[in-house]
Amino acid sequence: MGDAFPRPVCVRLPALFDALFPGVERRLELEAATVAELVDALEARWPGMRDRICDSRPQIRKHINVFVDGRRVRLDAALLPGADVFILTAISGG
Amino acid sequence: MRETVQVLLGTKKGAFVLESDAARTAWDLRGPYCETWPINHVIADPATGALYGAGGNAWFGPAVWRSTDGGTTWTHSSRGLAYAAGEAPVASVWSLAAGHGRLYAGVEPAGLFVSDDAGESWTHVEGLQRTPSRPEWNPGGAGLILHSLVLHPDDPKQIWVGISAAGVFHTADGGETWEPRNRGTRADFMPEGQNYPEHGQCVHCLVMAPGKPERLYQQNHCGMYRSDDGGRSWASVEKGLPSSFGFPAAVHPRDPERLFLVPLNGDTAGRYMPDAQAAVWRTEDGGGAWTAAREGLPQRNAFFNVLRQALATDRLAPAGVYFGTGSGEVYASRDEGGAWTRIAEHLPTISSVETFVARG
Numbered sequence: 001m002g003d004a005f006p007r008p009v010c011v012r013l014p015a016l017f018d019a020l021f022p023g024v025e026r027r028l029e030l031e032a033a034t035v036a037e038l039v040d041a042l043e044a045r046w047p048g049m050r051d052r053i054c055d056s057r058p059q060i061r062k063h064i065n066v067f068v069d070g071r072r073v074r075l076d077a078a079l080l081p082g083a084d085v086f087i088l089t090a091i092s093g094g
Numbered sequence: 095m096r097e098t099v100q101v102l103l104g105t106k107k108g109a110f111v112l113e114s115d116a117a118r119t120a121w122d123l124r125g126p127y128c129e130t131w132p133i134n135h136v137i138a139d140p141a142t143g144a145l146y147g148a149g150g151n152a153w154f155g156p157a158v159w160r161s162t163d164g165g166t167t168w169t170h171s172s173r174g175l176a177y178a179a180g181e182a183p184v185a186s187v188w189s190l191a192a193g194h195g196r197l198y199a200g201v202e203p204a205g206l207f208v209s210d211d212a213g214e215s216w217t218h219v220e221g222l223q224r225t226p227s228r229p230e231w232n233p234g235g236a237g238l239i240l241h242s243l244v245l246h247p248d249d250p251k252q253i254w255v256g257i258s259a260a261g262v263f264h265t266a267d268g269g270e271t272w273e274p275r276n277r278g279t280r281a282d283f284m285p286e287g288q289n290y291p292e293h294g295q296c297v298h299c300l301v302m303a304p305g306k307p308e309r310l311y312q313q314n315h316c317g318m319y320r321s322d323d324g325g326r327s328w329a330s331v332e333k334g335l336p337s338s339f340g341f342p343a344a345v346h347p348r349d350p351e352r353l354f355l356v357p358l359n360g361d362t363a364g365r366y367m368p369d370a371q372a373a374v375w376r377t378e379d380g381g382g383a384w385t386a387a388r389e390g391l392p393q394r395n396a397f398f399n400v401l402r403q404a405l406a407t408d409r410l411a412p413a414g415v416y417f418g419t420g421s422g423e424v425y426a427s428r429d430e431g432g433a434w435t436r437i438a439e440h441l442p443t444i445s446s447v448e449t450f451v452a453r454g
Contacts, residue, residue: 019129020154020170048171052154055183056176063153092152 007031011038011085014064021046035066036075038085053087063092095453099408100164101416101424101437102145104133104446109147111165112438116451118414118428121437127168128159132186134241135403138450139192139212145450146213148199150186158187158199158213164452174216175199175207189403191243194250200240204231204257206269219269227260227274227293234258234296234315241402242300246307254310254325256300261293262312262325275325282316299343299402303350311353311381313343313402315361320381331381336368342405346430347413351380354407354415354431356400365399372396374405374415376431390434391425398423403446410451418444 008029017024024046032038043050055061059075066073067086079085101112101121108126133149147159147168157170176184182203189200197209199216206219222228231238235258242256251268254275261276274293281288281295296315303309310321312328317338319328332338337357346352355375359368367373372391375384398419408414415431418424422441425434 014153016129016153048173051157051172051176055155056179056181057183058179061153061155089153 007033007079007081009038009079009081009083009085011042011087013042013087014089016089017049017052020052021049032079034075034079035060035068035073035077035085038079039075063090064088065090097410098452098454099410099414100138100450100452101406101408101426102136102138102446102448102450103418103424103438103441103444104136104147104149104403105418105422105442105444106132107442109133109136109145109159109165110438110441111145112424116410118410118426121426123438124165126442127161127165128170129168131157131159133159133445134186134188135190135446135448137190137192137448139197140450141192141195142212143450143452144212146190146192146197148187148190150184150202156184156187156201158190158197158209158216160213171214172216173214174218175201177203177205177218185237186239188239188241189243191245193245193247196250198243198245198253200243200255202237202239203233204238204240204260206240206243206253206255208269221265221267221270222255222263222272225263225272225274230294231257231260232294242297242312244300244302244310247302248307252307254300254302256297256312258298259294259296259315261295262297262300263293264325275321276328277326278321278328278330279312279314279319280316298341301343301345301353303345303353304348306350309350309380311343311345313340313355315339318343318355318357318381331377334384335375336373336386339365340400341402342400342417344405344407344415347407347409348411349378351378352430353377353381354405355384356405356417358399364397367396367398370394370396372398372425374417374427374431374434387427387431387434389432390427390436401443401445403448404444406447406449408449408451414449416447416449418447420444 108130110125150156246252318332340357373386424438
């Protein structure tokens with residue numbers, strides 16, 4: 001489905017990724033039909049990025065939030081063409 | 095040849111490095127490294143000089159960091175550092191050990207991983223999960239953590255691990271099978287009559303005597319112990335200590351009879367320095383007799399603790415001894431633990447102290 005009809009979405013990555021993945025583009029367009037596919041695409045581009053966003057259950061890490069068009073979603077959420085995806089660090093720490 | 099001593103610090107907010115020449119009288123502090131992640135353990139691989147930092151971040155999960163330029167730049171990886179899908183994920187990396195060309199990592203929830211490419215990728219040592227007692231392991235106060243990792247100096251197939259609060263386990267076949275090695279260590283927190291179980295003891299720190307692989311020492315939640323048979327049996331050596339409770343233990347770099355401890359005042363009494371007076375306790379006969387070293391250490395209002403991986407020796411002669419406190423101070427001795435100097439303060443809570451002597 002995704003292969004026949006490219007579905008670019010706009011994704012923004014956390015500012016802290018600048019240090020974890022030197023040279024990372026923090027705003028980019030990728031083709032993905034779900035959040036899980038989006039994470040696959042990020043991993044292919046920056047190996048290791050999946051582990052920072054997701055745990056091994058697999059699910060989005062507890063203190064990472066993925067918002068799609070303003071709504072917090074899970075890995076299985078569908079992405080419509082042109083969707084705005086924000087991957088953000090939640091409030092955490094001490 | 096010029097020697098540089100590095101004291102490697104893991105803290106709640108990043109890794110730090112204290113550096114001095116061999117005189118060990120003037121120290122420079124560098125850091126924080128590892129993007130201020132909580133770093134539980136920092137080691138140097140003596141074979142390569144590479145630094146490794148183990149930790150886990152509340153946002154981004156567990157990782158092992160590596161620096162090949164003395165700490166100036168770091169990279170991180172957790173490729174393969176994971177349990178199977180559906181299982182409780184690895185939360186954090188707690189301990190590291192380098193030897194026989196491999197790098198080992200102990201994690202929470204308790205498990206062991208190994209890397210053959212200097213921390214780029216990891217393989218689960220699954221045999222530890224098949225230990226018959228595994229379903230009965232319960233976490234200690236810091237979680238179900240594999241915090242002590244002791245490699246045999248000559249036999250790459252022998253490894254000892256310390257897990258809170260499951261006890262000490264040993265493998266003789268490279269991690270395929272493991273057996274508990276807790277005989278003689280107490281579990282005071284169990285009902286009367288059940289205080290010497292096969293497993294379930296709260297080991298706090300396990301170390302091996304230099305040049306004597308069958309000689310192990312352990313600081314336990316419930317006592318201080320020595321083994322002369324690789325952990326098959328343990329004898330209490332706590333007589334003469336101010337308390338049976340403490341976290342770290344560190345061996346002398348050359349003398350198997352010499353050991354350093356920092357006992358705390360007790361598990362239900364605040365867990366700080368006994369009588370609020372700081373002391374490092376030393377033995378020169380394998381735990382038969384103990385003496386306190388206090389010179390240079392605060393002797394009033396010392397309400398700090400020293401965590402399980404936060405006491406270390408260097409390999410110079412005379413040996414240096416170092417400890418880091420929960421309140422972010424580092425104390426150093428350059429005369430085998432006799433007199434002490436504070437060489438850093440105002441750091442985050444210190445989780446670990448290790449040393450590395452570089453030549454060049």
